[in-house]
Amino acid sequence: xxxxxxxxxxxxxxxxxxxxxxxxxxxxxxxxxxxxxxxxxxxxxxxxxxxxxxxxxxxxxxxxxxxxxxxxxxxxxxxxxxxxxxxxxxxxxxxxxxxxxxxxxxxxxxxxx
Amino acid sequence: xxxxxxxxxxxxxxxxxxxxxxxxxxxxxxxxxxxxxxxxxxxxxxxxxxxxxxxxxxxxxxxxxxxxxxxxxxxxxxxxxxxxxxxxxxxxxxxxxxxxxxxxxxxxxxxxxxxxxxxx
Numbered sequence: 001x002x003x004x005x006x007x008x009x010x011x012x013x014x015x016x017x018x019x020x021x022x023x024x025x026x027x028x029x030x031x032x033x034x035x036x037x038x039x040x041x042x043x044x045x046x047x048x049x050x051x052x053x054x055x056x057x058x059x060x061x062x063x064x065x066x067x068x069x070x071x072x073x074x075x076x077x078x079x080x081x082x083x084x085x086x087x088x089x090x091x092x093x094x095x096x097x098x099x100x101x102x103x104x105x106x107x108x109x110x111x112x113x
Numbered sequence: 114x115x116x117x118x119x120x121x122x123x124x125x126x127x128x129x130x131x132x133x134x135x136x137x138x139x140x141x142x143x144x145x146x147x148x149x150x151x152x153x154x155x156x157x158x159x160x161x162x163x164x165x166x167x168x169x170x171x172x173x174x175x176x177x178x179x180x181x182x183x184x185x186x187x188x189x190x191x192x193x194x195x196x197x198x199x200x201x202x203x204x205x206x207x208x209x210x211x212x213x214x215x216x217x218x219x220x221x222x223x224x225x226x227x228x229x230x231x232x233x
Contacts, residue, residue, distance in 0.1 A: 042117070042204055042224030043156075088156065100146065100169060101222065105155030 004104035006089055011110045018076040020107045022089030027070055029091040033101065034063065034074045037086040046074070046087070076109075084111045117225035119205050125231045131193040134228045137186055138207030146222060147180055147190050148204040156204075162188065163210065174199075195232045202227045 005023040012018045024032060030051050035043040049056045049063045049072075056063045062075040076083055086106040118137040126132055138145050146161040160170040162182045170180070177196070182188040192199055206222040 040226075042206075042226050043222075044224065045221045048221075100158050100161050103156040103158075 004089055004091060004102055006087075006104040006107045008105065009108050009110070011112065012079050014079060014081055014111055014113050016079055018074075018079045018083070018109055018111075020074045020076075020087050020089075020109065022072040022074075022104055024070050024072060024089065024091040024104075025102065026091060027067065031092040032063075032065060032072050033088075033090040033092070034061075034072075035088040035090060035103075037088065037106065039085075043088060079109075079111050081111045081113065084109055117205055117207055117223050119203075119225035119228050121228060122226065123229045123231075125233065126195055127233050128196055129194045130232075131191065132195045132199075132230060132232075134190040134203050134205075134230070136188045136190070136205030136225060138188070138205070139223055140186065142207035142209045142223075143185070144208045144210045144220075145182060145188050146206040146208075147188070148206065150202045150204060150227070151200075159190070192230075195230075197232045200230055200232050202229050 004025060010018060010020060031048055033048045034046040036046045037043045047058050047061050047063055049065050054065055060077045064073045072089055086108050088106045089104040090101040092101050117139055120135045124132060144163045147159040148156050149159055150156045157172055159172045160180045161168055165182045165185060178192055180190045204227045205225045208220045208222045210220050
C-alpha cells in the first residue's frame with residue numbers, strides 16, 4: 001500500500017518541546033494513532049485521535065489533525081530523557097474491511113540533557 | 114494479564130533451516146497480527162487473523178512464509194526454508210475488535226516484545 005510518511009530523526013534538548021510530524025495516505029481514515037517503541041521492546045499505544053477531531057490533549061501530549069492536508073502531529077511538552085524512543089504514526093482506514101493499521105517507518109527521538 | 118507473549122525472544126539459525134515463531138495473544142482478544150520490522154522497510158504487516166480466520170495475508174513475502182492460528186490462544190509463523198534476508202524482528206499483536214453500527218470502533222493493538230531472528 002501507500003506509505004505513511006514521517007521524518008526519520010529528531011533531536012531535542014531536555015525541557016524543550018518535541019514535534020513529530022506525519023503525513024498519512026487515506027482521507028477516509030477513521031482513526032489516527034501514535035505508538036511509542038522503546039529499545040528492545042514492542043510498540044505501545046501513546047494516544048489516538050478520531051478523524052472528526054482537530055486536536056486532542058493528554059497531559060504532556062498534544063495531537064493535531066489536519067484532514068485537508070492529511071497531516072498529523074504529536075507534540076510532547078517538557079520533553080524528558082525517558083521520552084527517547086521511536087514514535088510511529090499509524091492510520092486505520094475506513095475502507096479497510098478488516099482491522100489492520102498502516103504504520104509509518106517511525107521517527108527516532110533523541111533527548112539530550 | 115501477562116500481555117502478548119512471544120517465543121523465542123531470540124533465534125539464530127542457518128540458511129535453509131525451518132524457523133517457527135510463536136505467539137499467545139491476550140485472553141479474550143479476537144484479532145491477531147504478525148508484523149516484521151527491519152531498518153530498511155520499517156514495520157510491515159504480514160498477516161492478520163480475526164476469530165482465528167486469516168483475513169489478509171497479502172503482506173506475506175512468499176511461499177516460504179506460512180502462519181496458522183489453530184485456536185484463539187495460539188498462533189505460529191513459520192519460515193521454511195529461511196534465508197539471510199528474513200533476518201528481522203517479528204512482532205505479534207492482538208486486539209479486541211468491535212463494531213458500532215457501520216463504523217469500526219477504536220481498538221488498541223497490544224504488541225508482544227518481539228522475536229529477533231538472525232539467519233546466517
